[in-house]
Amino acid sequence: MPYLNRVVPHPEPLDCRILTAALKLFRDKGYHNTSVHEIQQKARVSIGSIYNYFGGKEGIAKALYTHILGEIEQLVDAHMARQPSAIARCEGIISALFAHTETHPDIIGYVFHAKHADFLPDHASLSDAAAFTKMKQIVCAGIAQGELQKMDPVIANALIFGSAAQLIQQRLDGVIKEPLQSRERDFFACLWHGLKNSTPAPP
Amino acid sequence: MPYLNRVVPHPEPLDCRILTAALKLFRDKGYHNTSVHEIQQKARVSIGSIYNYFGGKEGIAKALYTHILGEIEQLVDAHMARQPSAIARCEGIISALFAHTETHPDIIGYVFHAKHADFLPDHASLSDAAAFTKMKQIVCAGIAQGELQKMDPVIANALIFGSAAQLIQQRLDGVIKEPLQSRERDFFACLWHGLKNSTPAPP
DNA sequence: GTCTATATCCAGATAGAC
DNA sequence: GTCTATCTGGATATAGAC
Structure with a gap:
């Protein structure tokens, strides 16, 4: 047998x-x-x-990189298809990333923490990856439609995803002891308090 | 001769x-x-x-690391001594970091971008460095004194310095083409719009 | 204290049996 | 397609002259 x-x-x-x-x-x-x-x-x-x-070793790193970034892109696509609102989209994506940070720290850490330029010289910066480009587009659309305050999209993007990334990194480093989900609600509240447009534009 | x-x-x-x-x-x-x-x-x-x-090589890396982190700590100390207000302190520190990003990208990049755990295994995470601990303390004090909104200091810290770090990284990567100073004013406006306490506590 | 020349080691990659 | 054994290059680190 x-x-x-x-x-x-x-x-x-x-x-x-x-x-x-x-x-x-x-x-x-x-x-x-x-x-x-x-x-x-x-x-x-x-x-x-x-x-x-x-x-070889670099081939493994490349395969991991493209595979994981592809999965994140799928995640972004899924949330874009499910929700029309920019705020809901961002919350869904960040919430999913927070959850992944707890369940698959290896995967999230590889994308957020590794310095890929050190071993994948031909790859562009992370910010240029399709997944992250689409996140920027979500923010831009939210500003254009008046859902978010009128502001520089680069700054808005930094505030939303930069702060989320910081929380993820601190969680991965062990600086934050509790699961990120416990802070999720407060985080969103603070975030939109500053960015949400309280006087929506006319249709 | x-x-x-x-x-x-x-x-x-x-x-x-x-x-x-x-x-x-x-x-x-x-x-x-x-x-x-x-x-x-x-x-x-x-x-x-x-x-x-x-x-050896690692000795050079260590010397650079401690020296640069010491300089940043001095910068933080200087701004803490100069200003009593948390917002003014944060603005001063971030403004100085933005300026350094333009004039000394090597130095800022070494601290913000390098993955020190890869080659300095015995060193703790960046978040534990004295300079960054003091930044957190500034935020905590600002919340305690009612200058900033009542909120989780970890979240406030992520919003303030996480978004600033994101801008710095994108500038170092070349994703942002213009000097960071050109966005500084707008960035601060957006930041404090969400975090500043408009109804200050009684003394 | 500064240099050159050399030793040592180990990682990545390959060759060829099975 | 999978394995073991081997090769080779290059990196860190040292020895010893000056």
């Missing part, structure tokens, strides 16, 4: 094991302090397989 | 040359992508001297 031998020890596919192992190591020790040998050991895979699937 | 031979080529002291060269390289290529050999060439110093002064 060769079948049994294959099934039990590693239910998840091989390339997936490599990615999850690498993600955790990159988060814990940083990209440069992680050797392929360590990834190989943690994923219980041979070095040869790693080079077969990803062509 | 041996004196002349010494004076002309390198007016600044040797260790200072090493630090400035390393700072620029770390910013441009990242810590791990910079070799001691490159620092040596750029600083026009021999490898032996580098090990004499700093004991």
